[in-house]
Amino acid sequence: MREAVPTVWLNGELRPSGEPVLQALDRGLLYGDGLFETLRAYRGQVFRLEAHLARLKRGADVLRLASGAAAGGRDAVVDQARYAVQAVLRANELQDAYVRITLTRGVGGLPYELDQADRPTLLVTARPFHGYPEELYHRGMTAQLAQIRRNDTSPLANVKSLNYLDNVLARARARARGFDEALLLNTRGRVAEASASNVFVVQAGRIVTPPVTEGILPGITRQVVLDLCEARQEPLDVPAFLTAGEAFLTNSLMEVMPLVSLDGSPLGTGRPGPTTAEIAQRYRAQVRLELGS
Amino acid sequence: MREAVPTVWLNGELRPSGEPVLQALDRGLLYGDGLFETLRAYRGQVFRLEAHLARLKRGADVLRLASGAAAGGRDAVVDQARYAVQAVLRANELQDAYVRITLTRGVGGLPYELDQADRPTLLVTARPFHGYPEELYHRGMTAQLAQIRRNDTSPLANVKSLNYLDNVLARARARARGFDEALLLNTRGRVAEASASNVFVVQAGRIVTPPVTEGILPGITRQVVLDLCEARQEPLDVPAFLTAGEAFLTNSLMEVMPLVSLDGSPLGTGRPGPTTAEIAQRYRAQVRLELGS
Numbered sequence: 001m002r003e004a005v006p007t008v009w010l011n012g013e014l015r016p017s018g019e020p021v022l023q024a025l026d027r028g029l030l031y032g033d034g035l036f037e038t039l040r041a042y043r044g045q046v047f048r049l050e051a052h053l054a055r056l057k058r059g060a061d062v063l064r065l066a067s068g069a070a071a072g073g074r075d076a077v078v079d080q081a082r083y084a085v086q087a088v089l090r091a092n093e094l095q096d097a098y099v100r101i102t103l104t105r106g107v108g109g110l111p112y113e114l115d116q117a118d119r120p121t122l123l124v125t126a127r128p129f130h131g132y133p134e135e136l137y138h139r140g141m142t143a144q145l146a147q148i149r150r151n152d153t154s155p156l157a158n159v160k161s162l163n164y165l166d167n168v169l170a171r172a173r174a175r176a177r178g179f180d181e182a183l184l185l186n187t188r189g190r191v192a193e194a195s196a197s198n199v200f201v202v203q204a205g206r207i208v209t210p211p212v213t214e215g216i217l218p219g220i221t222r223q224v225v226l227d228l229c230e231a232r233q234e235p236l237d238v239p240a241f242l243t244a245g246e247a248f249l250t251n252s253l254m255e256v257m258p259l260v261s262l263d264g265s266p267l268g269t270g271r272p273g274p275t276t277a278e279i280a281q282r283y284r285a286q287v288r289l290e291l292g293s
Numbered sequence: 294m295r296e297a298v299p300t301v302w303l304n305g306e307l308r309p310s311g312e313p314v315l316q317a318l319d320r321g322l323l324y325g326d327g328l329f330e331t332l333r334a335y336r337g338q339v340f341r342l343e344a345h346l347a348r349l350k351r352g353a354d355v356l357r358l359a360s361g362a363a364a365g366g367r368d369a370v371v372d373q374a375r376y377a378v379q380a381v382l383r384a385n386e387l388q389d390a391y392v393r394i395t396l397t398r399g400v401g402g403l404p405y406e407l408d409q410a411d412r413p414t415l416l417v418t419a420r421p422f423h424g425y426p427e428e429l430y431h432r433g434m435t436a437q438l439a440q441i442r443r444n445d446t447s448p449l450a451n452v453k454s455l456n457y458l459d460n461v462l463a464r465a466r467a468r469a470r471g472f473d474e475a476l477l478l479n480t481r482g483r484v485a486e487a488s489a490s491n492v493f494v495v496q497a498g499r500i501v502t503p504p505v506t507e508g509i510l511p512g513i514t515r516q517v518v519l520d521l522c523e524a525r526q527e528p529l530d531v532p533a534f535l536t537a538g539e540a541f542l543t544n545s546l547m548e549v550m551p552l553v554s555l556d557g558s559p560l561g562t563g564r565p566g567p568t569t570a571e572i573a574q575r576y577r578a579q580v581r582l583e584l585g586s
Contacts, residue, residue: 017317019313020312020313020315020316022315022322023315024310024315024395025310026315029315029321029322029395029397029455030329030393030395031455031457031458032325032457033461063462102323104322112464112465112467114461123317123322125318147446148444148446148448149447151459151480153441154459154462156458161458163457164323164324165324165326165454165455165456166449167324167404168324168405169356169447169448171405172357172407174405187480196404
């Protein structure tokens, strides 16, 4: 299910995916020193490609990645990523797809020497993806409150870095106990996000999601929803979360997904709510509008 | 300076280091889903190899890594790592060396599916290393208090995982301001460790280091020092740290390194202290004793 399609992009060329592509001393492997983006293509067109590329560039700014002249700087890397995404989709004749951009600092330098690597590694992979099962949207996802907190003292909290193992472990633990997702608090004990998605609540007609300062990843789908329904960005404590009328999750792959319980306690009615359904519809309409399909 | 020597170990064989070794979908790259160890060889012999391998195995237990039958289980991986370390040293005719073991979950599975990867990736690299300059031990290191906290709510805090970018960034920021190291607090505001080393203080003749429950990596050198000088493991708050008579850092590469200031304020006399010097001597004697050189 996670198989790459046959052809991937590596540093300027299309390559068979079975071949090894990464050097032993690539800092992406050594320290998780890099970034990624996950994008969704509908009928061959990537939704909000420019927003993903802009976030990739902001992440590179934070990590001081790809600043070297040899690489042509961050703009050149972003330009190459834009081209590579289309090239990988075309080369594999993919219509509905999951696309991943991985950008590492490359090889070189002592661990703390951020500017000594030769050139960044840019890798683009893809696989067919047709969306989550519709029945999941009808029943909604369940979540477990994770023991792992989101480290909002780190600049990585706001960046989609390759240091992703806390998210993986939090979700694996939740899944092992029969939950779909894990909900992470920040170090101040307030709601941050789910393991692989942003979180919203509906409270007395107001739509609320935690602001970036709460240690969240600024999701692309989150921003679309913010724009579509005038949601507010406000800190969200656990009591407020538990008493919300509705809750939902967002990311590029699942779009807008109802969240119906936390640790077995129903959120609102314990069933997907009407506001969530309305927002999910608006999101899909926006996708169709922008991609002209 | 960080160049690999010509030959590396990958999954059972010696390979030229210039060749790409890692698959595009290796989880070590995708999520930092793996572990590493850094070891030091003196005259061709690795100090405390078994302790490093035991920590690697404990880390694999925590991450549920390399549990599959296809891989022969964790013991088989550890056995292979033991063999590979010696093979890489021999193949490159290295005497005094830095050796790195990297173990990833390999390729496969959805992000949260910890048991679906085919087989772990084991990579061993090495390079010549003759120790830090002696003059650094004479003047001692300076540290900056990092803004990034050590996330002691995560199981990764006690594991040497590939999610190492917080440490890299904390130290890079400290170095950019003229400090040698970064000192990280945990989320409770107490002293945890430095970016790449454990920390000890000497207070009225007592030698103290934070316990594992403070969110620290249980360092191999730290354990040697604990055994050699009956140090205590106690939580360490910032005021106690600042009023200590001496402070020092430990890791396998730097051994026992005086720490003489924090944010420009001297620790103790602001010069390497006699207890630190005594412990450093004992440590080097222990290395000679165990390696018979």
